[in-house]
Amino acid sequence: MLLPAFISPAASLTYKDKMGRTVTIKTPVRRAVLYETYELLPVTGTWSQVAGISRYAYDNDLLLALKPDLPRRIPAVGSAMDTNAETLLKLKPDVVLTWVVDPQVVRFLEQKGLPIIAVYPESIPELYDVMRMEGKLFGREKKVETAIARMEEIFSIIRSRSSSIPASRRKKALYLTGKPTKVNGRIGITQDLFTLMGLDNSGYEIKERSTEVSLERIISWNPNLIFIWGSARYSAADLMNNPQWRYIKAIRNRDVHKEPKWGTWSPRLAPIALWMAATAYPERFRDLDVNKTIDKFYHDVYGIPYVKVKQIER
Secondary structure (H helix, E strand, O other): OOOOOOOOOOEEEEEEOOOOOEEEEEEOOOOEEEOOOHHHHHHHOOHHHEEEEOHHHHHOHHHHHHOOOHHHHOOEOOOOOOOOHHHHHHHOOOEEEEEOOOHHHHHHHHHOOOOEEEEOOOOHHHHHHHHHHHHHHHOOHHHHHHHHHHHHHHHHHHHHHHOOOOHHHOEEEEEEOOOOOEEEOOOOHHHHHHHHOOEEEOOOOOOOOEEEOOHHHHHHHOOOEEEEOOOOOOOHHHHHOOHHHOOOHHHHOOOEEEOOOOOOOOOOHHHHHHHHHHHHOHHHOOOOOHHHHHHHHHHHHHOOOHHHOOOOOO
16 A cells, blocks of 8 residues: 655664664654753754753853743753753653763663663764764754864864974963863863864873873973863963962963863864964964854854854954
8 A cells, every 4th residue: 555645754863872872763853852962953953843951051152142032942951960850751852862971870761761862972073973963863964064064164274274283393282171180181072173283182191081180290291281171160360370380381371271161062163173273373373364264154054143152352
């Protein structure tokens, strides 16, 4: 018996997540809960297909620039660190996207029958993989590919200007996270960015994503340059005005910079990388209008001018 032409067979996505779990989801999803990757919403445009969102999304400058009424549109469902199975079950989501902050929570939610995908992109290719996965979930593959192409344009600009830096002239950079003594090691997107922009990671000997180290160890590394995670509760001035840090070259030269408070698991990784590269090697980007380049990126990817979310000056 023939099916009517307007009825198409259900599609599905099978994905191996960061915990090694193989998850199959019927697509396109109509009711998603996003604890992570919500900065992709402006790319996919699937606001009406999200049944719940992390409470942190309510403070996200990009989402609020596009949807000032976000708190009225999509209910907050806590965060990946304080999930509530009962709340999620009431929402009846097709998929829950979270991160691997607590694998036991992921397994608990899975046992409750919730379709859950855990992500933690630790390289640029892995970020692209997560973005493409979400594009398939929502049936927005072309929009995601366009965003990736715009990211690659910026990465190509950085690569073309940094690839010729000789090893002897590469700056030593350190990336600090939630605490001044918590550093990013060789595992993760930071290492990819440092390699891309011709920087040596002072924390490379750390075989972890991030870990706390002693100030004495940081002094022994003596980085030329320090970057601070955008959501950290301390500033560059806090370090530069702390006499205990005065022995570090980056402190003496006042080469300490706090990045914008943008998500790095989103297309905004590209403008962050451009800002970092131009900060590390200003002489190699002197002829490039960084703000204009970032503005074009925002127009192309999000359809808004950069001025709506501007956090950095060049």
